[in-house]
Each structure stands twice: as C-alpha cells, then as structure tokens.
Amino acid sequence: MSTQTLTSSAPLAPAAQDLSSLPPHELVPVMARAGRAAQAHLARMTTADKSAALLAAADALRAAQAEILAANALDVAAGEARGLSGAMLDRLRLDDKRLAGIADAVAQVATLPDPVGEVIDATSRPNGMALSRVRVPIGLIGIIYESRPNVTADAAALCLGSGNAALLRGGSEAVHSNRAIHAAMVRGLTSCGVPAEAIQLIPTQDRDAVGAMLTAAGLIDMIVPRGGKSLVARVQADARVPVLAHLDGICHTYVHASADPVMARDIALNAKMRRTGICGAMETLLLDAAFPASQQVVAALLDKGCELRGDARAVALDPRIQPATDADWDTEYLEAILSVAVVDGLEPALAHIAHHSSHHTDAIVTADPAVAEEFLTRVDSAIVMVNASTQFADGGEFGLGAEIGIATGRLHARGPVALEGLTTYKWQVRGTGQTRP
Amino acid sequence: MSTQTLTSSAPLAPAAQDLSSLPPHELVPVMARAGRAAQAHLARMTTADKSAALLAAADALRAAQAEILAANALDVAAGEARGLSGAMLDRLRLDDKRLAGIADAVAQVATLPDPVGEVIDATSRPNGMALSRVRVPIGLIGIIYESRPNVTADAAALCLGSGNAALLRGGSEAVHSNRAIHAAMVRGLTSCGVPAEAIQLIPTQDRDAVGAMLTAAGLIDMIVPRGGKSLVARVQADARVPVLAHLDGICHTYVHASADPVMARDIALNAKMRRTGICGAMETLLLDAAFPASQQVVAALLDKGCELRGDARAVALDPRIQPATDADWDTEYLEAILSVAVVDGLEPALAHIAHHSSHHTDAIVTADPAVAEEFLTRVDSAIVMVNASTQFADGGEFGLGAEIGIATGRLHARGPVALEGLTTYKWQVRGTGQTRP
CATH class of the missing domain: 3.40.309.10 (Aldehyde Dehydrogenase; Chain A, domain 2)
Incomplete structure (x- = not known):
C-alpha cells in the first residue's frame, strides 16, 4: 500500500509549541483534523506494519525508562505536595516493573487478531452484484482519562492496532508522565513511518479542552472516558459525540x-x-x-x-x-x-x-x-x-487480549470492548455495469 | 415462552384520552416506560409468534381499508386547504393500491430472517467458561417522521420484527391517517397477544413532544428520523439519544x-x-x-x-x-x-x-x-x-427485505439498516463454578 501521499505532504499540524498557544476551542479542531488526516494512513496499514509499529513503540517505552520515571517522579512529588490520597498516588506512581508492564501491554496488542479488513458477510444479488460488509476503523477516538498514566499507552495501542487515530486528554496529576510516555511512543511509531499525528496528546490542561472534545461532532468519532464516575457522568451528560462507557457496575x-x-x-x-x-x-x-x-x-x-x-x-x-x-x-x-x-x-x-x-x-x-x-x-x-x-467481566478474561473499556450502552458494542469494538464496517458492492430498473 | 407476567398485570399505560391531557415532557416518559415494559414481552416472543402478529397486523390494515382511506381523505382535504404543494399532497395521499402496498410490506417483514437470538460468535476459555455473543433487540425505538403515513406501518413492523417497541411521532399533515393505520395495526397485534404498548403513537401534535423524545436518554434507546433534511438536522442537533440517520446523500x-x-x-x-x-x-x-x-x-x-x-x-x-x-x-x-x-x-x-x-x-x-x-x-x-x-443504495436492493433508513454515522450500523441494525448483543457466559484467581 502506498504511503507516498502522506509522507510527501506538508506537516499535518503546527508544531506542539504553536498548538499550545491556541485556545481549546481552536486547538481541538486543529488537532482533530490532523488526527483524521493521519488516520487515513493508519486505515491502509497492513497488519504486519501495525504490529511492527506497536513493537517499536513498546521498545521505545523501554528505552525511555529513565526519562519516563523522572517525569513520573515530578508528578508524584506534585501530587504529594497537593495532598493527593494514597490511592490516587498509587494509581499515579510508576516504577521499573509497572513501566515494563505498560510496554508489554503495548507489545501484546501487536499479537491480537486484526479486525480491519475482516469480511463480516458477503452475498450476491440476482442481478449479479456482489455485496460484502468489511470491517474498517472508526476514525478518530478521543480518550479522556484521569490519573493513571498507563492509559496513555494502553488506549493509544488499542486505537492504533485497530487503525484508529487517538486524541488523548490525560489528567493534570499525570501531566509529565503522560507527556513522557506519549513522546516515547511517538518516537517508536514514527520510526516505522506512522505519522506523529496518529497519536496526539492535548498539550494543555485547560478544562475547556475537554468540553471542546465532547462537542467536536464530525471531527471526533467516539469518546472513551476512563476514570471515576464523576468524569464518566460529565462526559455522558455533555457529549455531542458518541460515548463508549459504563457509569455504574451494579x-x-x-x-x-x-x-x-x-x-x-x-x-x-x-x-x-x-x-x-x-x-x-x-x-x-x-x-x-x-x-x-x-x-x-x-x-x-x-x-x-x-x-x-x-x-x-x-x-x-x-x-x-x-x-x-x-x-x-x-x-x-x-x-x-x-x-x-x-x-x-x-x-x-x-x-x-x-x-x-x-x-x-x-x-x-x-x-x-x-x-x-x-x-x-x-x-x-x-x-x-x-x-x-x-x-x-473483563476483556482480558474474555480472551480479547485487552480492553478499551466496558460499555453498558445498547448501541455499537456492549460489555468488554477491544479491537473489534473500535471498528465499524462499510458495504462494498462489486458490479459489472448494473443499473437499477 | 411465558407471557403470563404481562397479560395478567395491570394496564401498562393510562388510556389514550388520559395521555393526551399530559404535557409533552410528562407524556413522553409515561409512554416510553410503557413501551419498555411491553418490549420485555416482545424480546421473548418466538420468531413464529412475531410473524403471526405481523401477518395479523397486515390483515387488520386490509380490513380497515375504508376507515383508513376516510381518515386519509380528511388529511388530504386539510392539506389542500392549507395549500400544501402537489409533491407533499402526493406523499400524503393513500388509495386502495398504496394501502395494499403498505399491508403487503408489513406482511413481508414477517418473512425476513429473525436476527434475535442469533449467536454472533462463541468461544471457550481455558478455565472452561463458555462465552457467546447473542443478538438481542435494542429496546425502545423512537421514530420521528413527516407526511408519509406509510412510515407508521413500515417502522412499526420493522421494530416489532426485531423485538423492539416503537414510539411513533408522525407529522401533523398525516395525523388522521397515522391514527387510523396505528389503530388497525394495534388491533391485529393485540389479537395475537402483543401488548398494545408495543407500538405507540404520540397522541399530540405539540412540537414539544419531539423535543421530549430527543432528550429521553435512558428511556428511548435510539431515534430514527424519517423525512427531509431540516427534520434530520434538527434531530441530530438536539438529540441526547443516539440517532440513526443520514443528513445528505452527496x-x-x-x-x-x-x-x-x-x-x-x-x-x-x-x-x-x-x-x-x-x-x-x-x-x-x-x-x-x-x-x-x-x-x-x-x-x-x-x-x-x-x-x-x-x-x-x-x-x-x-x-x-x-x-x-x-x-x-x-x-x-x-x-x-x-x-x-x-x-x-x-x-x-x-x-x-x-x-x-x-x-x-x-x-x-x-x-x-x-x-x-x-x-x-x-x-x-x-x-x-x-x-x-x-x-x-437501498435495503430492498441489498436483499435486506426492507429498511428503517440509511445511516451515514460511523457507529453501530452503516448504510441500509433493517432488522439486524435494530439489534444489539449481549454476552452470555456459561460456567461451572469458576472464580477469578
């Protein structure tokens, strides 16, 4: 598959330092458009190329261990100074072993079956037209999450593995950790020819950026909130974009x-x-x-x-x-x-x-x-x-290899959602000149 | 399957004359709850029972020909008096042949494969748990439509055939026609033991009823607008409930x-x-x-x-x-x-x-x-x-037998949507005492 169009084109987005000077309601559309352009590239990547890119991202996370742990130490120190609870600090804190687990999880996504291109069903019509429904990526997925820096890597890997671009908005508690993890993954991905805009991290902690994501209908195709009930409730209440989530597990x-x-x-x-x-x-x-x-x-x-x-x-x-x-x-x-x-x-x-x-x-x-x-x-x-x-009730326990979340809505996907739930389908019709009577 | 719980219970909703005295923001939730209760019955109906009910509804439409055409004549006369365009009047007008076509379309749904209960996939886990994903109805579908009275019958039949309840809101131009068609269908359905609340027609033309439907998250599971671009645009802009639609066909x-x-x-x-x-x-x-x-x-x-x-x-x-x-x-x-x-x-x-x-x-x-x-x-x-x-690009031409609409959104269903697109799935897990390590 040709990648020439993208690799030979101008940069898809302004440099990060330019972006962060934009107000959120301008920033999010600019980043979303860049993500959509990058996604057109992801949609055409072969399974082997996606796997190679994920493995490179995992390697880059391992290679950046010192940098990521140093960034995480800044977040933990700031959290302690702000009096975060022990449970919050535990969610935030990374060490050698946790970071190795994060990298391994990214590498693990590379081993999962690729849903993109799967023929869901195929029929032919009496007039000779052949119809098939083929799985394709959804497009640009927005992930809004709280203090767990592993979500940066997990969500990005699942999106990339299913051919989707990701627009990540992490919590302010983990801002340095998220930036370091994101930077390392992008290094790995771009070394395999993936556009940097495939996985973007919103560079501002301005809360208006969340609102701008939730209302970016037509630019962001789906939002996945990852965090506590108040975050999910806010996302569900305010989103004009479809949301994949569960509020309660009663x-x-x-x-x-x-x-x-x-x-x-x-x-x-x-x-x-x-x-x-x-x-x-x-x-x-x-x-x-x-x-x-x-x-x-x-x-x-x-x-x-x-x-x-x-x-x-x-x-x-x-x-x-x-x-x-x-x-x-x-x-x-x-x-x-x-x-x-x-x-x-x-x-x-x-x-x-x-x-x-x-x-x-x-x-x-x-x-x-x-x-x-x-x-x-x-x-x-x-x-x-x-x-x-x-x-x-867990994607891993269900054999899905991972999960982007568990959905309790009734449309699109229910229960543990992994790569397949991050796809949709299109109808392909192959004719030989048929016109409709 | 037992239907005892429902048939022996108190009426699910106040009588229609009580309902129409309620303001729309109270009326819609009352009707939606009644529809949801009725849907629990539909979800358990066998394919044969649903088919029999649809055939009875088709027969009832044929038997009510005089009543429906008389009601339609009132709408056409009112439309002429209001100066509706020739195209609008043509959409509104019924005759023997068109009404026969409407009844035939309802009977046709009875012949389509029933998606409910279909096992999408099944696996077993190393610990012996058996997992399957099984198609189930979505729940309560809201249909908001304009001057074509055939939508009353078409949409109701597709919802019922897929085990969903329908809450219909037709245009004011066709109010008498819609009521007559709805009444006939309900006569047919209830003669087969289907609760009357399975297919409900909003009894008021107050436009606030549309707004109340669009914001009935948790009560209405999906909205399908059927009509011109301004209707679809309004529904997409205001809905807090997922919408299945296309705005443009460029x-x-x-x-x-x-x-x-x-x-x-x-x-x-x-x-x-x-x-x-x-x-x-x-x-x-x-x-x-x-x-x-x-x-x-x-x-x-x-x-x-x-x-x-x-x-x-x-x-x-x-x-x-x-x-x-x-x-x-x-x-x-x-x-x-x-x-x-x-x-x-x-x-x-x-x-x-x-x-x-x-x-x-x-x-x-x-x-x-x-x-x-x-x-x-x-x-x-x-x-x-x-x-x-x-x-x-049409459900009939694609061999789906009918269509509730064509969707250009990216989630849940795309292109022509018929019975399968009106279903979702649940995970069924069959264990033998497994606990999670």
Missing part, C-alpha cells in the same frame, strides 16, 4: 434454590471480595428463599470482613447483617459492603435485577439448566453469567 | 480512464436520472482526464434533460455545461442537476470524494480490477461501489 448474583451450596459460597466470596473496587464486583446478592444454605453464604462473607446490608428476611439470617435502606439497592459500593435480599424464586429475582441493575454484569448460580437459560435470555445486561463470578 | 461516481464507455454512460444516466429525488442519486460526476468518452457521457446526460455544472475542464466538454460554483461540490440537488469535474487520475478523485462526499454512497466505473480494489478500500463511505449505479 452487578447482581442470584443464588437459585437449586444452587450447589459450596459453589454459591465460593462464587459469592469471589464476586464480592476478590477485588472490591472494580466495576465487575458484585454489589447485590439475591438469595432464593428456597436455597437451603443462605446462612452459610452470608456467614462466609461476614467472616471475610464484608459488611452486609439486608432486607428483613436477609437480616434474619445472621445478627451481623444491618438493615438496608432503599438507596442500598442502587448503590455501587466499590468496597467491602454488599446488599442482600431474599427473593421468592426466579421471577422476583429477574424483577429486582431489571429494576436495579446497571446492566453491566449479572449472574445466577443454579444447578437447573432450564433456569439458567431463562436467566441468560431474560436478563438484559451487557454480560449475563451462569455459575461464574461477576469479576470475570 | 453521492459521487468516478469514471476511471479504463472504464467501458457504454457502461460509464449507462451507469451515469441511471445514477442521476432514474429518480433524482432519492438519497442514493448521484450528485457529482468525476470524469478522468484520460477517459476518452467523456463527451459522450455528458452529452447523454444533457440530452436527457439534466442540467450540468462543471469545472473549467468539464465546461470545455460541451457548450451546454454551465460553470459550477464552489457550493455546487457540496450540494445535494435531489433534482436533474449534476456537478461535473475532470480529475487527473485516481488520487485526485479520492481526494475530491474525501473532501466533498457525505459518506453515503460513492462509486467508480473502471475496467481495472486493481483500481477498483483501491477505490473500495480507500473511499470511506457507508457504501462503496464498483461498476454499479449509486441508485442501488
């Missing part, structure tokens, strides 16, 4: 009457307590009134240090369970707290889930295959599980 | 140097002149400077009564060609006017299309297979064609 596990007691206990413990802060963590446990081992399940959770808040019948199971308020059923705790309700069979369980789920991931534990299939069919969530922990 | 045909002269002439004539008012009509013809028969192609178009507006080199082809202005290259004429440019090969043609296309449908006429593939790969439009008329 995940349920329903223990059916037929459930194996040991399996139910183990799944409940894992779904809640393995990591309480992830979006796939269970937040509500529904125990069937006819399940004989509910006391053992709640005792195991309580013994592990989980606070339980229950409805009247759940409270009766164990004196350590506190009464739940109405708000508990709609709360994503993201910590060692769990709401527990006792339900009279499948239909009330389905009704509770329909009413309170955030449609992220909901699970049933049951030994009855017909009940399992009914649950799988009728629960209207991005991920529906039988006899497994909701903590599996 | 379609190009590029005649490559190698094109067969007769094929080029026939395709150009058909693409422009078969029907000038449809979105797939060609609006710009790009003639390669090395194509030897450009004069014959433009002469054929001029002889057929097409007005041509050309760049300097096109004007030189025939004295009847007028000079084009800059605006011509970005104009969707929808009449017998065509802009014509002479280009120096594939790259300038691709550049012109990238700059001016509305990304609806673009075509090349060429005898060179390598050039054809390059064009198919590099033109970034919903539909890209080789050696065929752009007027084929």
